[in-house]
Amino acid sequence: MSGTAVFPAIVLGDRFARELPELAIAWRAERAPDPRLLVLNGPLAERLGLDPAWLRGPDGLALLTGAQLPEGARPVAQGYAGHQFGGYSPRLGDGRALLLGELADPDGRPVDLHLKGSGRTPFARGGDGLAAVGPMLREYVVSEAMHALGIPTTRSLAVVATGARVQRETELPGAVLARVAASHLRVGSFQYARATDDLDLLRRLADHAIDRHHPAAAAAEHPYRALYAAVVDAQARLIAQWMLVGFVHGVMNTDNMTISGESIDFGPCAFLDAFDPATVFSSIDEGGRYAYGNQPAVGQWNLARLAEALLPLLADDEQDAVAVATELLGGYAPAYRAVYAAGLRRKFGLPDGLPDGLEDAVAGTLIDQALTQMEQSRVDFTGFFRDLAAAARGDAEPARSRFLDLAAFDDWLARWRALDPDPDAMGRVNPVYIPRNHLVEQALAAAVDGDLDPLHHLLAAVTDPYRARPGFERYADPAPEDFGDYRTFCGT
Numbered sequence: 001m002s003g004t005a006v007f008p009a010i011v012l013g014d015r016f017a018r019e020l021p022e023l024a025i026a027w028r029a030e031r032a033p034d035p036r037l038l039v040l041n042g043p044l045a046e047r048l049g050l051d052p053a054w055l056r057g058p059d060g061l062a063l064l065t066g067a068q069l070p071e072g073a074r075p076v077a078q079g080y081a082g083h084q085f086g087g088y089s090p091r092l093g094d095g096r097a098l099l100l101g102e103l104a105d106p107d108g109r110p111v112d113l114h115l116k117g118s119g120r121t122p123f124a125r126g127g128d129g130l131a132a133v134g135p136m137l138r139e140y141v142v143s144e145a146m147h148a149l150g151i152p153t154t155r156s157l158a159v160v161a162t163g164a165r166v167q168r169e170t171e172l173p174g175a176v177l178a179r180v181a182a183s184h185l186r187v188g189s190f191q192y193a194r195a196t197d198d199l200d201l202l203r204r205l206a207d208h209a210i211d212r213h214h215p216a217a218a219a220a221e222h223p224y225r226a227l228y229a230a231v232v233d234a235q236a237r238l239i240a241q242w243m244l245v246g247f248v249h250g251v252m253n254t255d256n257m258t259i260s261g262e263s264i265d266f267g268p269c270a271f272l273d274a275f276d277p278a279t280v281f282s283s284i285d286e287g288g289r290y291a292y293g294n295q296p297a298v299g300q301w302n303l304a305r306l307a308e309a310l311l312p313l314l315a316d317d318e319q320d321a322v323a324v325a326t327e328l329l330g331g332y333a334p335a336y337r338a339v340y341a342a343g344l345r346r347k348f349g350l351p352d353g354l355p356d357g358l359e360d361a362v363a364g365t366l367i368d369q370a371l372t373q374m375e376q377s378r379v380d381f382t383g384f385f386r387d388l389a390a391a392a393r394g395d396a397e398p399a400r401s402r403f404l405d406l407a408a409f410d411d412w413l414a415r416w417r418a419l420d421p422d423p424d425a426m427g428r429v430n431p432v433y434i435p436r437n438h439l440v441e442q443a444l445a446a447a448v449d450g451d452l453d454p455l456h457h458l459l460a461a462v463t464d465p466y467r468a469r470p471g472f473e474r475y476a477d478p479a480p481e482d483f484g485d486y487r488t489f490c491g492t
Contacts, residue, residue, distance in 0.1 A: 005059040005068035008051065012101025013110060014074040016183070019208055022201050023189060024076035029066025029098055030119030030129070032176065034163025037061060038133070038452060039140055039459075041157050044180065048103050048111070048157075055158065064158045064178045066098055066118050075100045077121035081195060082188035082255030083305055085289055090195055092188060092255050093123030096131060099184060110212065112184050113157070116177040132172040133161055134444040135491025137455060139177055139266040141443070145435045145462035146263055151241045152234075153263040154181040168491075173448060182262055183212050187302055188255030190309035199312055206313055213260045224313035229328045232303050234261025236332050239299040240339035244347065245434065246272030246381040248292045250282035250488060257302045268488035271434045273479050274378035275371065281437075281488045296340075300332045346429045347385050349392055349421030366419075369412055377404045380478040385430035392423035431465035433472065437486050438479040 017024045042052040054060045062068040066075060077094040084092075098118050102110035116139070117131025140156035147153050157178040164174035185208070193202045203224075210217045210227050214234075220226035238261050242249065249256070250268035258264050268282035277293025285291075290298060307314075307325035315321035344367050345352060374384060379402045387399035396413060403409040435458065443454040461475035468476070479486075 005062040007059070007063065007070040008054060010050065010063070010070045010103075012070050012073040012103065012113065014072070015102055015110060016078070016099060016112075016208075017074045017076045017101075020201070020205060022196065022198070023079045023192065023205070024099075025079065025093075025122050026074060027077045027098060027121050028075060029115060029176075031067050032061075032065045032160065032162035032164065032174075034161075035061040035065050035067075036161045036163065037064075038137065038159045038161050038175065038447065039455065041140075041144065041155070044155055044157055047106060048180065050103075061160060063100075064115075064160050065162065065176050066100060066115050069100060073101045077123055078184055078189070079123065079192055080186050080188035080255050081191040082186070082253050083191075083302070084253045084255070085285070085287075088191075090192075091123070092125075093192075094121055095124040095127050096120065096129040103180070110183075112181045114179050114181060114184060116179065117162075117174065118176050128166070130162075130164065130166045130174050131177065132166045132168060132491060133159070133175040133448050134172065135267065135489075136175040136177040137444055137447055138269075138440060138491075139179070141435050141440060141455070141458060141462065142266040142269055143179070143263070144459065145465065146247070148463045148465050149241075149245055149431060149434075151245070151247075151263060152238055152261050154179050156180075181258075181264065182260040183209075183258070184264070185209050185212070185259040186255050186264075187257045187259070187306045187309070188253075189259070190306055191254060194309040194312075202309070203313060206310070209259045222314075224310060225324060225328060228307060228310055228314070228325070229331060231259055231261070231306065232328060232332050233335050235299050235303060236335035237261065237339050238263065239295055240336050240343060242295060243292075243340055244343040245431065246275070246292070248272065248279060248281055248290070249295065250280075250285065250290055251490060252290045252295065252298045252302065254302045254305050257299070257306075267490035270437050270440075270486065270488050272381040273437065273483075273486075275374040275381040275384075276378065277375070281486060283487045283489050296336055299336075300329070303329055303332060343429070346425065348416070349389065349423060349426040350419055351422070366412070366416060370416070373403060373405065373409055373412065377402060379403065382431060382434050383476065383478055385426065386432060386476070388421075389423040389426040389430065392417070392421045392426065428466060432468045433461040433465045433475045435462050436475065436477075436479065438483045439475060 045052045075098045079093040081090050082092050098115045100113045103113050105111050120129030136159045140159050143153050143156045160176050162174040166172045166174040193205045206224050214230035217223045217226035256265045270281040279292045280288045311321040314324045391399045443458045446454045461472050
């Protein structure tokens, strides 16, 4: 690596550090002893005005690991609090991460350039501040798959192997993830600010969030109420979209819920194979708090914690503030139901407006019956909807073969077909390819051993998820029966 990196026309803003210094600790990344690029998101780099060829070179690697930064950059570790599995921790923060600064997207809006696995910070709380190759590549795969599915998410720019070794259950190769986000403001950011009893800080944080994410709130009669309502709506929509593709986040702590409405922190996440609302993948979620079917309720619980942090800004009198917050939080459930119900109708190929009041019957009865049968027969969630589109075209056998109670499914199928479902519309919303858990594990294991081909093949499938392609059949297949009781780990 060159002694002094050259940064061609790269500007990293310091707005967060400048406007909210109480939530930022100036810090630098640990130097990677032998950086080696594993994967680079060329289209995203170009979108941000970064040259992919330059990023692949030694100076680019210096940026992607935080070793050297453009003049004027002020990297910081961000402070936040959070409820972790329901228990409040007043001081969490970026223990192994750094906000390098803000880039501008093509519309001129600031986006964070952020590192994960870049070394210990004052928020590390005894951790080593490092990350391993496998978990960082998992975040790359899942975040880019979520983006391709049209779900708001942080994006992955690159994963760089550091050349260091990381001690977990065994010794593993180290890596740094470079990711991009609308911001890294979290519910936990507001919890941290509120805990300081500094009303000016809380107000500045809210103003910062309004300006970056919900600018319409600035013109409202009560801007901070409008901010809270906007976050409630954004999260309701986000979690509904998770549910529609079978995504299980795995660690929905309040420090992992963004103010922007983007998905963030893909640690022990996974996608459903068999449909079961009780599905839990995370090895540390022993009580099933963050099970697939619990995610909507957990989202509402997290937003209640945000309301508690915002109370001083919602009304002068605390009792009035609680009443305002309760009313605004009441918008979560109908917003979630509206997005989820409409999404389910699209997945089943049914139009939004059915005649003679059938819309409620479809949403409340026919679809619920299908989901019940899917759960009873442990039907593959993603594959079923593609097979169901084939049934709408006349070939019911692939879908039918997934069920144990054939008579019950045949009865349901006849009633569904009578509503004239649209198979082409189903193809536009039901993915062929998701990050299948067994394929993710195979790709990560191979990458750790130095073979990146399975990773690139998997990425080619999941970043173009709606178009079936010859040669990609295995990426649409469910997990083999011997895959077993799948468990994921957060990587720290």
